[in-house]
Amino acid sequence: MNEQIDQLAAFLDRHRNVLVLTGAGLSTASGIPGYRDEEGVRHGKAPVQGPEFRSNDALRRRYWARSMVGWPTLARAEPNAGHGALARLELAGRVGAVITQNVDGLHQRAGSARLIELHGNIHTVRCLACQRRQPRAALQQRLLRDNPALGEVLAQPLPDGDAQLEPESLEHFVVPACEACGGVLQPDVVFFGDNIPPERTRQALAWMDEADALLVVGSSLMVFSGYRFCKLAAATGKPIAAVNAGKTRADELISLKLALPAQEVLPAVAALLTVA
Template identity: 55%
Template sequence: MTPTERLLGFIARHQRLFVLTGAGCSTGSGIPDYRDADGQWKRIQPVTYQAFIGDPATRQRYWARSLVGWRRFGLAQPNTTHHALAKLEAHGRVEVLLTQNVDGLHQAAGSTRVIDLHGRLDLVRCMGCAQPLLRTVFQNELVMLNPAWLGLDAQTAPDGDAHLEAVDFSSFTVPPCQYCGGVLKPDVVFFGENVPKVIVQAAYQHLDQADAVLIVGSSLMVYSGFRFVQAAAQAGKPLAAVNLGRTRADSLLTLKVEQSCEVTLKLLLECMQEEH
């Protein structure tokens, strides 16, 4: 029996899946991932919360890179992996889909039982008054204030910005919140920042209701996601993972399929379509 066939059997045996997804789900949509097959960083680590909040120059650098990177990131479309997981939900097999991604592609593919563990990049929020703002609206404001930057292009980074290096960011204008003058930040959890407790509690409640965990496209190197796998293992729930390379949970897994999400989930999608 192939690993994919074993995965199909795993899914068939468990009615309510707690699905945990990571960056590997979205590489097929043109959004790069963070880590290599051994779980190590492929590139410079993303900006930390402390640096973003505490240093105006860091905010200039972030938003300048984001202005360039958003043009591609904002156009990304769901791939086979997202569609297969949405179909799995439509078949009543998903207790919840907890995603570490910030791209909104699961929802775009039709999944509705989604918890965005690390927030959404298509929203901006004021750190002072908490007023939300659509990222598309903020993009227009950034472009209006910094038209010369629109001519730059660079490789897209995983968190929606771009790999602009050796550039002087000191002239880049970052507008404040129009309501209170506060600092505007993407509505995502930065490295060094805590996931809101209400989101963590909701995820644990769904984990209690699930009878197995399916990990798709995540090395689980970030503890904010790994803790749910730890809790599932302690509760005796079976764990399956689809991921290229090492995961932090390898010793806990019931089943591991070490191939790309798109290849594996494409077969899952085909099987579900044949059933109906």
């Protein structure tokens, strides 16, 4: 383990503008379940599709009921040592920026400044009609008020504030609407089947163009929005390192891989690079 940590520290020392791409594996140590196993296979049912969420009342009912039960897991989550180490490495000029596929907001809370949340932030909810935004925590209070029977339900937490909730629990569930205009509410995230906002994509690609190396942390890269950065790095001859417990879609492109916990590796690397 020590030799691999030395190698990663040397990688960051050689490349002065490293772009970091993070995924769900970084946040599992904060108590947020991951999406995939070590082979990159997704757990459980297929994810919510954006077009279906917007057109299907029953799916929205299921989504918000499961979200109401699963939300406390996300609300309690704190940045772990891996998030903190990346923020310190950025402050010290050892990494140039962070692009995260996560929607949990933990990089912001840890202090990362040059940050793009590629898929949005689940701590904000927006109205699809009037675009009014509100904190997800405030919406939770409405959900609890309007659906008291679910307030004490225990269910297995799933990624991104979801929960394993049986269909019979949803018959009388009250779906929240926008208090300003009555419109449909959606978490301010990019669902599967939706596109990342163009300005966000442009900035992320600009950072990839400026970088001289890429470090992947806690991502299987099975989703193309993350994998594309490895493809771009490889196409332009930029080296790629990864800290990920299991298989990734880009294993053949990665020159240095540490199959170790990010919350242990990153603080050790930061310490080697004399980051306080």
